[in-house]
Amino acid sequence: MLLAVIGTVGGAMYWHQEVLRTQQIHKQAEARKQAQALSSEESRRQAKVNRTAPKQLSTKSSKQTTKVTNYLKRNHFVGSALIVKNNRIIYRKGFGYANYAARKRNTAKSEYQILSIQKSLTAVMAMKLITQGKLSLNTKLSKYYPKVKNSQNITVRNLVDMDSGLVMNQVGSDKLLTEKDVVKYATDHVIAKSPQNRDWYQPVNFVLLAGIIAKITHTSYGKYFDKTFTKPLQLKGTGFVQHWGNRPNRTLGYHWLKSTQIKQNYDKQYHEAAASMQNELGTGQVFMTTWDLYKTEQHILRGNIIPQVSVTLLHQPGGNAPYGGGIYNQNNGIRSHGIGYGYESSIFITRNGRSGVVLLSNDYRPANAIQDLASKLFDDLAI
Template sequence: MLAVIGVAGGAVYWRTNHQEFRTQQARKQANTRKREQALNVEEKKRQAKVNRTAPKKLSTKTSKQTTRVTRYLNRNHFVGSALIVKNNRIIYRKGFGYANYATKQRNSTKSEYQILSIQKSLTAVMAMKLIHQGKLSLNTRLSKYYPKVKNARNITIRNLMDMDSGLVMNRTGSYRPLKEKEVVKYATEHVINRSPRNKDWYQPVNFVLLAGIISKITHTSYKKYFDKLFTKPLRLKGTGFVQQWGSRPNRTLGYHWLKSTQIKQNYDKQYHEARASMQNELGTGQVFMTAWDLYKTEQHILRGNIIPQSSVALLHQPGSNAPYGGGIYNQNNGIRSHGIGYGYESSIFITRNGRSGVVLLSNDYRPANSIQDLAAKLFDNLAT
């Protein structure tokens, strides 16, 4: 009888505790659903804001100013696409030179170019989106995700964004094409830490690791999250990843300079980027865009349509490698970003309110005649 009573009592005890456990689980699931619903509502509001504040494509007017810009770019042997916006109005759009010299296809306002290191500014925004959602913080340690990296416990997400982590690759990258996760794994196995921390500070590996963290948190590929945050909501028609560039009608080919002192353009030597290089540039230089897509994306970021403006301000604060911070360079009259590689050069200058700016994208990079200087002068002239 005692045994029966014991078994019955145990059953009642188990049933009571099991019911309590199920109640707790149901409560947790309900809270999770509420958080997800709140995020969905926030996402819908963000999308509505993007649609409502989307800048309009306005035709440029022929004027003395546009004539002066054309002469200026021609005089400096510019090859590529130029875009100038003033007070939210396009005042200049034009293509120069050839997208494909062999077929005599000329560059136009729709031409697509590699944006190279400008992609870092977008990767930083992707991470900042997760920070805004409470899934990450600027003070999160690298060791939480990649504990095997030396000194990872002393490196934060902010350090990666500002590229002052001290991390340096001990080799250029894999010579065979790797998948996203393999690229990050390769980086963790071939990265070393130097001191002082800002020594050799401009190291793309910071953003490769940041891309890996983004994928871990979102449980999706970097590319898919990029498309979710930028390509789809902003309706970017001339944007994609170089691995899938293929034979798109507006693709440009990169051309290689013949000597370091070369000023004028040439089309004698085409640049052929290896498939492995395309993969190695994860999060740091594997996106192509039109000049308009690039301007529109950076404009929406600055206007708070991707992440709140308070988050933008926090992201773009100069780090220890001032004026660099959060994937961009800070200056008195706005921000700027720049990229070079594989025969391409990209440059954007834009005011912090996103209303005015200059984009120059080129497929004929010459170190003795950088388009960065041309873009800087055009941007400074916007205020006059």
């Protein structure tokens, strides 16, 4: 009798172990299946990225390249220029110095702060979450930051269009804060005004948006940025200014000496505080090469990051037309622009992503802004 009981118990234990072993095998098989599916999807996406990459032309001189070079020199441009036409790179060149003291010149591979152009990328990161059903353009700010005054009447759409009416008396704390504390500082110090407030272009909108992105993804804004852009697009000259360090292609920003200054100078270097680098969360803390910037905006427009229908929805002009979703709409494409810390950035690109102009400078002069130069070169593409 005892043997029978032992045999029964032993058989039950063996059966239970077999069930667990079978379940584990099924789980492992399902995990491998999911990994293979993700790998296959990643391969398809990467193949699409590679197929749509512009072809690079020979760097041999031509009448067109000479004309562009003379135009930029005549207008005392300092920085790097990139021109793409019909998916072919027709111009890449650096001007002036990346580091004047070391006599290091700007090249096609030089890295610059893109400043407010980052807003267009933050908006796409939010839109990616919307396409995944994790967020909505109609989601109220109060869902994530209820303490912000009037947050129950402010939507994600208001944030990406910067017509929320939210402003701050200063950019952020003078102390070096963590990403989470930068957002907390913003929520503690933001002021709610009328959406029609003339000072509508306020960085705090994208600081809060970056905070929402981090909350939903359960990771930092920086890590999600890398997951969305840096890694899948294989961006080699892109990163955050907090980690710029002594990269070989880094540029230094130079400050104009007087507001009427036309010609370049290297007499005064701009030194950005570490605190300000953190305070620019989601709105102006990324550096890029001209090629990385063009490549990123191109793949956005072509639906390689989010569906094209979502791009169209995101870029619709908001309450302060023609601005919408981090970019400015115009008849022949879109444009984006940034200024700060001695840098100026400008990109003009057609909506199909096949043609455009990128100018990045490390010697901003208000009397000779590169935005006008980029606009003229873009119009001259005669697209």
